[in-house]
Amino acid sequence: MADLRCTRKPMSLLRLGLSVAVLMIFSQQVMADMFSWLKKYDVYLSPAVHGMVTLNGKPVAGAEVLRELTYDKDYIDNTVTAADGSFRFPEKHIRSRKPGSLQEMRTRQVISLRHHDKQYLLWYLTTSSITPQQAIVQKLASLQCDLTNEELEQVFTNFEKPDFPHSTFSICRWNDEPVTHFTE
Amino acid sequence: MPALTPRVAAELADIVYQIERPSSSGIYRLNMGNYELRNCFNFDLSAGPVRGVSGGSLFSLFNKTTGFALVGKGINQFAKDYVVTIRGTKINRDWLTNANVGLSGGDNNTMVHAGFNKAFFSMKAALQKILAPLLAGQPDATVHCVGHSLGGALASLTADWLKSSYNCNVNLYTFGAPRVGMHAFAKKHTGSLNAIYRCTHGADPVPMIPLWPFVHAPYAGTEYRLDSGSGISVQAHGMAENKAPGYLNTANSRNWQTLNKRAAVNLEQVRLKYENRNQATFSTYWADKISGALITLLKDAGYYTAVMAQAAIGTSLTFYDLLARSLENIAKASAKYAEQARGLLGHMLVFARQAITSVTELSFKFIRWVFDKTLTALYRSARDAVDSIL
Numbered sequence: 001m002a003d004l005r006c007t008r009k010p011m012s013l014l015r016l017g018l019s020v021a022v023l024m025i026f027s028q029q030v031m032a033d034m035f036s037w038l039k040k041y042d043v044y045l046s047p048a049v050h051g052m053v054t055l056n057g058k059p060v061a062g063a064e065v066l067r068e069l070t071y072d073k074d075y076i077d078n079t080v081t082a083a084d085g086s087f088r089f090p091e092k093h094i095r096s097r098k099p100g101s102l103q104e105m106r107t108r109q110v111i112s113l114r115h116h117d118k119q120y121l122l123w124y125l126t127t128s129s130i131t132p133q134q135a136i137v138q139k140l141a142s143l144q145c146d147l148t149n150e151e152l153e154q155v156f157t158n159f160e161k162p163d164f165p166h167s168t169f170s171i172c173r174w175n176d177e178p179v180t181h182f183t184e
Numbered sequence: 185m186p187a188l189t190p191r192v193a194a195e196l197a198d199i200v201y202q203i204e205r206p207s208s209s210g211i212y213r214l215n216m217g218n219y220e221l222r223n224c225f226n227f228d229l230s231a232g233p234v235r236g237v238s239g240g241s242l243f244s245l246f247n248k249t250t251g252f253a254l255v256g257k258g259i260n261q262f263a264k265d266y267v268v269t270i271r272g273t274k275i276n277r278d279w280l281t282n283a284n285v286g287l288s289g290g291d292n293n294t295m296v297h298a299g300f301n302k303a304f305f306s307m308k309a310a311l312q313k314i315l316a317p318l319l320a321g322q323p324d325a326t327v328h329c330v331g332h333s334l335g336g337a338l339a340s341l342t343a344d345w346l347k348s349s350y351n352c353n354v355n356l357y358t359f360g361a362p363r364v365g366m367h368a369f370a371k372k373h374t375g376s377l378n379a380i381y382r383c384t385h386g387a388d389p390v391p392m393i394p395l396w397p398f399v400h401a402p403y404a405g406t407e408y409r410l411d412s413g414s415g416i417s418v419q420a421h422g423m424a425e426n427k428a429p430g431y432l433n434t435a436n437s438r439n440w441q442t443l444n445k446r447a448a449v450n451l452e453q454v455r456l457k458y459e460n461r462n463q464a465t466f467s468t469y470w471a472d473k474i475s476g477a478l479i480t481l482l483k484d485a486g487y488y489t490a491v492m493a494q495a496a497i498g499t500s501l502t503f504y505d506l507l508a509r510s511l512e513n514i515a516k517a518s519a520k521y522a523e524q525a526r527g528l529l530g531h532m533l534v535f536a537r538q539a540i541t542s543v544t545e546l547s548f549k550f551i552r553w554v555f556d557k558t559l560t561a562l563y564r565s566a567r568d569a570v571d572s573i574l
Binding site: 066068070074076104106108110112119121124125126127128129130153155160161163164165166167168169180182 | 201202204205207208209211213215216217218222272332333422423424425426427432433436
């Protein structure tokens with residue numbers, strides 16, 4: 001590169017610049033393939049959550065609720081039930097390279113509640129989807145959880161992939177559609 | 185001794201991806217939804233995931249903190265059966281994509297891929313602890329071994345080990361699994377297991393590797409080609425229902441007879457003409473075709489047996505050095521074979537998407553360089569797919 005001096009060989013530098021530009025243009029297709037794993041993707045970990053916690057029908061205030069979302073690592077937030085027994089979590093998504101490198105990844109949503117030193121499971125669902133799924137959005141928007149309910153694996157419609165219904169382990173109940181219950 | 189349906193086998197290969205670790209607060213469940221495997225195998229996680237459940241019907245095996253396999257006990261028509269399903273576990277990707285990876289002795293007394301064997305040995309003791317007492321008094325038991333990707337390779341080795349150590353029936357079901365051994369392994373594997381259901385997608389690069397002389401079991405048999413995909417796509421390796429096409433979707437059938445069967449292509453005779461080289465594309469189809477052409481050329485020139493013998497004992501030359509040296513000698517000895525070698529190398533260069541695909545010399549150095557370009561192209565895409573399960 002020592003002989004490439006601007007003052008003495010301006011054309012060489014211009015040609016060099018041009019050929020680099022041409023190379024870059026023509027190899028963009030190849031580059032797109034080669035570096036596709038560098039792209040970051042949105043991974044939708046959880047829709048907004050709204051729940052109501054009761055004990056024998058009466059609101060449970062001040063109970064600690066924990067949401068643990070697992071993808072490549074754990075994303076954890078917590079809150080406390082209000083005087084009327086309600087609690088909320090915001091929607092959560094992250095940027096990740098994993099979908100681009102086509103990892104065989106699963107997203108897990110776990111919501112649990114602690115009351116009088118006892119742990120209750122409000123939601124436990126595993127999915128391979130990185131985009132919102134209608135039925136999960138609906139179910140998480142209205143968790144009706146009476147602490148006297150039995151924890152069941154509850155199977156409900158998967159609108160996007162009807163052959164593979166969703167399942168969640170939960171003490172919550174929904175009245176919007178018939179769900180299949182399994183006791184473990 | 186009934187076989188699992190394609191759907192149940194795929195469900196098992198899929199569900200094991202859930203078992204990596206409990207939530208940070210220690211909560212652990214297995215989401216089975218309405219999976220049909222509910223009616224076939226019993227999974228009871230009541231004693232928690234980290235320690236195996238002794239005496240129970242389900243055992244989750246954890247290698248340090250990461251779950252890698254599930255063992256279930258059959259119910260209903262599978263009442264005498266067990267299932268072992270293994271996830272694509274974290275193994276060093278270089279083992280898979282290094283063309284010079286070594287071989288080591290497997291349970292059926294043939295040489296297998298050293299990387300897979302090492303990974304298998306790291307989990308063998310845990311599997312043995314659980315399976316040995318179950319199989320001890322049950323000579324007519326059947327064990328169904330299932331796995332996706334590297335989990336499929338590990339399921340193959342598990343199947344071999346069970347068959348050689350216990351007097352039981354063993355069926356193997358794999359999805360997008362790489363090749364575990366060479367001819368001797370594949371032959372013995374095919375002969376000893378009760379049934380092998382090998383499922384692939386057309387564009388999945390992982391079943392293509394490691395390259396020949398690694399071959400698939402069933403040897404000289406058929407595989408189930410679950411889609412009509414072509415080319416090479418890392419997406420095609422995915423297991424889940426939300427992948428495209430996703431083995432869980434394409435195996436959604438109750439009957440193996442309804443699925444598309446495909447014979448091993450490496451056994452065909454393939455002679456490639458140099459002037460036709462531009463018909464080659466970067467695809468699993470052409471990867472097979474090129475392997476076939478290489479084998480045909482070695483056979484035509486009478487080098488095949490010697491090359492295979494040397495590959496099996498492992499010489500100081502790497503395998504592709506050995507191949508390049510053989511091709512150089514073949515080309516020197518006969519104009520006809522030189523032309524056939526030119527055809528092969530030209531197709532390799534087009535396959536590897538090289539800008540210049542003319543073959544002007546047939547020296548060791550040039551042939552070795554063409555091999556490098558071909559291997560790099562194929563392994564790069566396979567590595568992307570394999571990274572997906574690390």
